[in-house]
Amino acid sequence: MSMTVLNLPQLLNPTFWSYVSEGTANLCVRYQGPELAYDIQRRYAEEIIRPLLGPSVVPPSLLVRVHHDFLQELGAIILPQRPVHRRNQDILTSQAHATLMPDLIMLSADPSLSLEIKPKWGFIPRSRNITEDRIIKRSICRHCLKTRCPPEGKSPTSSYCPMDLYSGDPVRILRGLTSLSADPPSNRLVFFRDGRVIALCHSVLPSTFPLGKLTASLAWSIIWDAMTTALAACPFLSHLKRHQERLYGLSIEGALALYEDPAAAKAAKNAWGSMDAWKEALNAYLSRDPSKDDELLSKMDHIQTKVHRLLQQCMAATLQDLSIMITLHPGPLPSASLQGLFPSTYIPILTHLDTHELEWHCRVSAIDLDPKPVTRIPHWDDLDRKIALSATVNSPTFSCTPSS
Numbered sequence: 081m082s083m084t085v086l087n088l089p090q091l092l093n094p095t096f097w098s099y100v101s102e103g104t105a106n107l108c109v110r111y112q113g114p115e116l117a118y119d120i121q122r123r124y125a126e127e128i129i130r131p132l133l134g135p136s137v138v139p140p141s142l143l144v145r146v147h148h149d150f151l152q153e154l155g156a157i158i159l160p161q162r163p164v165h166r167r168n169q170d171i172l173t174s175q176a177h178a179t180l181m182p183d184l185i186m187l188s189a190d191p192s193l194s195l196e197i198k199p200k201w202g203f204i205p206r207s208r209n210i211t212e213d214r215i216i217k218r219s220i221c222r223h224c225l226k227t228r229c230p231p232e233g234k235s236p237t238s239s240y241c242p243m244d245l246y247s248g249d250p251v252r253i254l255r256g257l258t259s260l261s262a263d264p265p266s267n268r269l270v271f272f273r274d275g276r277v278i279a280l281c282h283s284v285l286p287s288t289f290p291l292g293k294l295t296a297s298l299a300w301s302i303i304w305d306a307m308t309t310a311l312a313a314c315p316f317l318s319h320l321k322r323h324q325e326r327l328y329g330l331s332i333e334g335a336l337a338l339y340e341d342p343a344a345a346k347a348a349k350n351a352w353g354s355m356d357a358w359k360e361a362l363n364a365y366l367s368r369d370p371s372k373d374d375e376l377l378s379k380m381d382h383i384q385t386k387v388h389r390l391l392q393q394c395m396a397a398t399l400q401d402l403s404i405m406i407t408l409h410p411g412p413l414p415s416a417s418l419q420g421l422f423p424s425t426y427i428p429i430l431t432h433l434d435t436h437e438l439e440w441h442c443r444v445s446a447i448d449l450d451p452k453p454v455t456r457i458p459h460w461d462d463l464d465r466k467i468a469l470s471a472t473v474n475s476p477t478f479s480c481t482p483s484s
């Protein structure tokens with residue numbers, strides 16, 4: 081068995097280390113050098129988002145050293161496989177680090193089918209800070225305001241309502257998935273078979289797949305059923321919705337009011353690059369009584385409280401923009417492989433096919449967990465204002481059925 085050895089020369093400065101303890105064989109020292117800028121992104125996912133969503137959902141990752149020649153050669157090798165519209169942007173060959181993660185789409189040589197979806201906001205906000213001119217936000221969810229109530233002269237761009245996906249009700253979850261799949265192709269729903277992107281529902285399944293001998297439409301209806309069962313069985317979406325809603329407790333209008341205090345904005349911008357500050361904001365959130373999520377702004381006179389609330393607003397923004405990867409493996413639990421480095425959790429599912437029961441194993445993971453800049457708060461508020469005002473002018477005749 082080979083072992084991965086990471087090359088991190090920037091750590092090899094003895095003054096960055098201090099003594100902790102020792103035994104007969106090992107001596108333990110603690111790293112106290114400068115924060116590795118690139119590492120903030122990786123640690124944010126592991127130390128801030130993982131406690132919210134759960135260890136089985138947020139994949140582990142390692143920071144590895146890379147160099148110019150490797151990145152340049154890699155860029156040339158993969159260029160033909162990249163989408164044409166992305167090719168004008170080269171890989172940044174000056175990057176010193178990359179993140180190594182388990183492959184969430186495919187595991188060893190087993191047949192697999194994965195669905196990547198971007199669920200977006202899962203609740204309808206209730207905050208007292210929502211102003212009268214944006215009152216439509218209380219009856220139509222953010223995604224539907226943005227996509228189903230476009231400015232005059234434009235057509236709706238989606239029929240998907242996230243409230244369905246987050247409802248916990250299998251009938252509504254299936255409706256959410258199928259409406260997403262009926263939308264024009266986008267990164268909001270992507271299918272992978274055996275590690276490669278496939279055109280949704282038009283693709284014949286491989287014969288190694290247990291459904292491969294069925295007609296495509298029957299096979300796909302069973303697959304939708306298995307995906308729905310997995311999402312209904314896994315507590316992930318309900319955790320995601322609860323944390324989105326609580327972290328967004330002041331609504332963007334309230335967060336903007338805090339950001340308009342120049343001292344708070346400056347302190348929050350400084351705090352953004354420090355993992356200690358993120359952890360403080362997370363702990364303040366985890367120990368907060370939910371009845372205080374939408375606390376009166378006038379009661380928040382400490383700069384520290386404002387900084388916590390601003391960073392929490394950024395955490396909510398990460399949670400609204402993440403993607404979910406649902407990977408289905410037909411048959412028994414996939415055997416350990418190279419991925420043994422990274423433990424993961426599978427949900428066993430049974431689906432019915434005529435008189436036969438099919439056994440699947442399913443893994444649900446969250447990806448794209450980047451920290452969102454606190455400096456975007458005015459932009460998010462402005463976007464919300466535009467979306468709410470343009471939808472109000474259209475006087476939509478529908479409202480969204482809350483997810484619970």
Ligand SMILES: O=P(O)(O)O[C@@H]1[C@@H](OP(=O)(O)O)[C@H](OP(=O)(O)O)[C@H](O)[C@H](OP(=O)(O)O)[C@H]1OP(=O)(O)O
Pocket residue numbers: 198267397401452456
């Ligand atoms: O706020 P939204 O709803 O426009 O979300 C943006 C996403 O739009 P979407 O609603 O998924 O079509 C947008 O998605 P697309 O690139 O449009 O697929 C981005 O994810 C953007 O984040 P970032 O600029 O990559 O950090 C997202 O922006 P942030 O809200 O994270 O700033």
Ligand SMILES: Nc1ncnc2c1ncn2[C@@H]1O[C@H](COP(=O)(O)OP(=O)(O)OP(=O)(O)O)[C@@H](O)[C@H]1O
Pocket residue numbers: 139181182183184185196267403447448449450
């Ligand atoms: N661990 C993983 N295993 C398999 N595929 C992955 C993994 N992580 C990311 N991907 C794939 O790579 C794509 C890009 O990754 P990611 O979403 O982190 O990039 P991004 O630049 O932050 O994207 P965006 O512009 O949507 O914010 C994902 O949409 C997913 O298809």
